[in-house]
Amino acid sequence: xxxxxxxxxxxxxxxxxxxxxxxxxxxxxxxxxxxxxxxxxxxxxxxxxxxxxxxxxxxxxxxxxxxxxxxxxxxxxxxxxxxxxxxxxxxxxxxxxxxxxxxxxxxxxxxxxxxxxxxxxxxxxxxxxxxxxxxxxxxxxxxxxxxxxxxxxxxxxxxxxxxxxxxxxxxxxxxxxxxxxxxxxxxxxxxxxxxxxxxxxxxxxxxxxxxxxxxxxxxxxxxxxxxxxxxxxxxxxxxxxxxxxxxxxxxxxxxxxxxxxxxxxxxxxxxxxxxxxxxxxxxxxxxxxxxxxxxxxxxxxxxxxxxxxxxxxxxxxxxxxxxxxxxxxxxxxxxxxxxxxxxxxxxxxxxxxxxxxxxxxxxxxxxxxxxxxxxxxxxxxxxxxxxxxxxxxxxxxxxxxxxxxxxxxxxxxxxxxxxxxxxxxxxxxxxxxxxxxxxxxxxxxxxxxxxxxxxxxxxxxxxxxxxxxxxxxxxxxxxxxxxxxxxxxxxxxxxxxxxxxxxxxxxxxxxxxxxxxxxxxxxxxxxxxxxxxxxxxxxxxxxxxxxx
Numbered sequence: 001x002x003x004x005x006x007x008x009x010x011x012x013x014x015x016x017x018x019x020x021x022x023x024x025x026x027x028x029x030x031x032x033x034x035x036x037x038x039x040x041x042x043x044x045x046x047x048x049x050x051x052x053x054x055x056x057x058x059x060x061x062x063x064x065x066x067x068x069x070x071x072x073x074x075x076x077x078x079x080x081x082x083x084x085x086x087x088x089x090x091x092x093x094x095x096x097x098x099x100x101x102x103x104x105x106x107x108x109x110x111x112x113x114x115x116x117x118x119x120x121x122x123x124x125x126x127x128x129x130x131x132x133x134x135x136x137x138x139x140x141x142x143x144x145x146x147x148x149x150x151x152x153x154x155x156x157x158x159x160x161x162x163x164x165x166x167x168x169x170x171x172x173x174x175x176x177x178x179x180x181x182x183x184x185x186x187x188x189x190x191x192x193x194x195x196x197x198x199x200x201x202x203x204x205x206x207x208x209x210x211x212x213x214x215x216x217x218x219x220x221x222x223x224x225x226x227x228x229x230x231x232x233x234x235x236x237x238x239x240x241x242x243x244x245x246x247x248x249x250x251x252x253x254x255x256x257x258x259x260x261x262x263x264x265x266x267x268x269x270x271x272x273x274x275x276x277x278x279x280x281x282x283x284x285x286x287x288x289x290x291x292x293x294x295x296x297x298x299x300x301x302x303x304x305x306x307x308x309x310x311x312x313x314x315x316x317x318x319x320x321x322x323x324x325x326x327x328x329x330x331x332x333x334x335x336x337x338x339x340x341x342x343x344x345x346x347x348x349x350x351x352x353x354x355x356x357x358x359x360x361x362x363x364x365x366x367x368x369x370x371x372x373x374x375x376x377x378x379x380x381x382x383x384x385x386x387x388x389x390x391x392x393x394x395x396x397x398x399x400x401x402x403x404x405x406x407x408x409x410x411x412x413x414x415x416x417x418x419x420x421x422x423x424x425x426x427x428x429x430x431x432x433x434x435x436x437x438x439x440x441x442x443x444x445x446x447x448x449x450x451x452x453x454x455x456x457x458x459x460x461x462x463x464x465x466x467x468x469x470x471x472x473x474x475x476x477x478x479x480x481x482x483x484x485x486x487x488x489x490x491x492x493x494x495x496x497x498x499x500x501x502x503x504x505x506x507x508x509x510x511x512x513x514x515x516x517x518x519x520x521x522x523x524x525x526x527x528x529x530x531x532x533x534x535x536x537x538x539x540x541x542x543x544x545x546x547x548x
Contacts, residue, residue: 027099027121027133035130039119041102044091047083051219051294052169053345054078057180058096058211059149059191070187071096077294077344078216080169088112090161093120093135094194097209103135105161112161112169117151117198131196137173138193138206149191149210150201157200159192161216169216180212188212219296224289225269227257236362237405240340240355246405247360256280258360261340262353268342270299278326280333280360284318285346300341300349304356314356316341316349324360333360365477367404372411372472372484373397378455380491383463393457394470396441400482406474411441415458416469416488424448428461441472452529466491507531 030042057072073095081089086107093103093114099121105114114135121133137157138149151157160172173190180188193210231250238247238261248259254274260266268289272282284301291297302316316339324333340355375396383390396413398406414437415422424436431448444451449458460468469488475481509529510521 025123027123028130030100036122037119037132040122040132041089041104042100044081044089044102045083045087047081047087047089049079049081050167051077051079051296052216053219054095054217055213055215056095056211057188057213058094058209059193060096060209077219077296079294080216082107090114093159094192094209094211095214096211097194097207099133099194103159105159107163110163112159112163114159114161116157116159117195120194133207134195134198136193136195136198138191138195138210140187140189141201147187148203149193149206150203151195151198151205152190153200161214167218169214169218171211171214173212175212222287225257225271225286225299227255227269227271228252231257234362235405235407236360238355239359241357244405246407249362258282261355261358262342265297265342265353268297270340272324278328280324280326282322282324282340284320284322287346288342295352296344297352298343298346300343300346300351302339302341302349304337304339316351316354318349322358324358331361334358363404367402368400368406368474369476369478369480369482370400370402370404371482372400372406372474374484375413375470375472375487377468377487377489380468380489382491383460383465385463389459389461391457391459392468393455395454396456396470396472397454398441400474408441410475411472412438412475413441413456413470413472414438416467416471416486417460417462417465418467419469419488429459438473504533505530506533 028036030036030040054075054077055073056075057070060069060071075095078095079091081091081102083089088105088107089102090105090112091102092098092100101120103114103118103120105112117134117136119132120135122130123133125131136151137159139152139156141148141150162170162172164170171192173188173192175188175190180186191210191212192214194207195205196207197205199205227250231252234249234251235246236249237244240261245260247261250257250259251274256272256274257269258272259269261270270282270286270288272280275281282299282301284299286299288297288299301319301322303319305315305317307314319338322335322338322340324335326333334357336357338356338358340353340358341349341351342353344350344352375394377392378395379391379393381391394413394415396411398408398411400406415424421437424432424439426432426434429436429448431443431445439449442451443449447459449456451457467488467490469486471486472484473481474483507530509531510518
């Protein structure tokens with residue numbers, strides 16, 4: 001059965017732990033103060049970084065109202081740095097509380113030994129002074145009928161991690177997993193925990209965060225799927241559930257490489273095979289690489305299991321491969337009922353991106369070498385003397401008259417005011433470094449021009465315009481430029497505004513000038529996106545000011 005991993009797992013209320021300290025405050029970041037002790041290791045020395053998927057069980061304190069919880073979970077990835085002098089630097093040694101710092105141990109004979117205590121973090125106490133957190137081994141002790149976790153005596157205050165032949169690591173605290181029964185008050189004998197002090201067997205020194213079991217499963221050191229460098233890129237159309245975008249394709253004999261099947265995870269390739277029947281077979285469990293945040297990407301072939309009711313989500317089952325069948329009449333490859341999945345894990349569905357019911361088709365030069373579809377006016381906000389500006393929202397399709405998808409990095413447009421080609425001057429429009437008439441399709445700074453999909457909101461800073469016009473262009477691979485019609489709109493007409501007013505509004509979303517969604521906009525300039533019940537949308541810049 002397919003496993004599903006989550007950041008936090010099941011929670012079981014702990015028992016017999018009544019006299020525990022409050023949860024610790026937020027730890028200071030490495031650069032927050034120069035006064036933090038250099039005993040805390042925020043950067044590991046040079047060495048071999050080994051990545052692991054980690055599962056753990058432990059205690060976590062969630063406030064006085066909820067008390068202590070026994071927690072089990074998985075982290076997508078953690079790592080250790082192994083140096084030439086047999087030192088091992090372990091990032092976040094207590095998984096129930098992320099410290100961003102390392103514990104250091106020594107490796108010998110298949111074991112990593114970590115001598116304790118070690119300083120693991122710093123924070124400001126109630127008096128504004130810097131205080132420290134420490135890593136210690138703790139044991140369960142009963143006093144006067146109450147159970148506590150207390151720091152072990154020095155001779156027992158150390159950790160041992162067992163390392164097997166494959167490189168997997170397990171924290172060996174001496175706990176017997178089969179005897180733990182938190183519902184009936186049978187807790188782990190030992191924890192690795194974060195403490196306020198280092199006094200053995202003292203009350204109220206444990207922070208309430210600690211692990212009882214840790215398993216670190218090694219992530220193999222692999223080379224991501226990468227096409228040969230001499231292959232020429234083609235750009236095919238890729239559709240998932242009716243939403244299409246361009247996908248980069250490279251072909252080497254019967255090998256086909258695909259990049260960008262999800263628009264926000266680009267630069268990572270998967271590989272398929274072109275069969276005699278012209279189908280594309282894409283095997284599962286391909287390593288795509290990792291991003292700058294050390295998140296690993298794996299391509300998983302999955303089957304869609306439709307939701308049983310409207311309030312449920314589809315689920316997915318892993319399969320060995322996706323076969324995109326080729327239709328000789330439509331010239332479209334498709335795999336209905338199947339799904340491209342980007343997962344954090346090779347052998348489990350923890351999806352970062354999904355593309356259900358994928359369809360793929362080649363766009364020939366004959367399809368691409370044609371005029372772009374005409375732009376049209378989406379909304380218009382007249383010049384406002386108080387803000388000294390107005391906005392015009394041009395919808396600029398990135399499709400052409402042959403219904404081909406166009407690369408936006410090969411498109412640009414011209415803006416016209418009263419029939420004259422408009423020049424964007426840098427002293428008026430900071431988006432541009434030089435006078436510009438040919439505006440690249442994606443040019444945007446959320447202020448002078450705001451781009452959202454096909455919507456281009458252009459700010460104008462003059463009051464005497466009578467008409468606006470726009471013409472878009474596409475530059476083909478052979479250098480030929482194809483142009484849409486020049487669309488001109490008389491600003492004296494209110495047809496666009498009336499047509500929007502007759503529609504029923506479903507939702508209004510405000511964005512700030514950095515593109516973030518704002519729930520309750522106050523004074524300032526915002527981008528307002530209106531979604532109508534008929535599925536259409538309009539986007540415009542708006543100024544919100546408090547009543548005087």
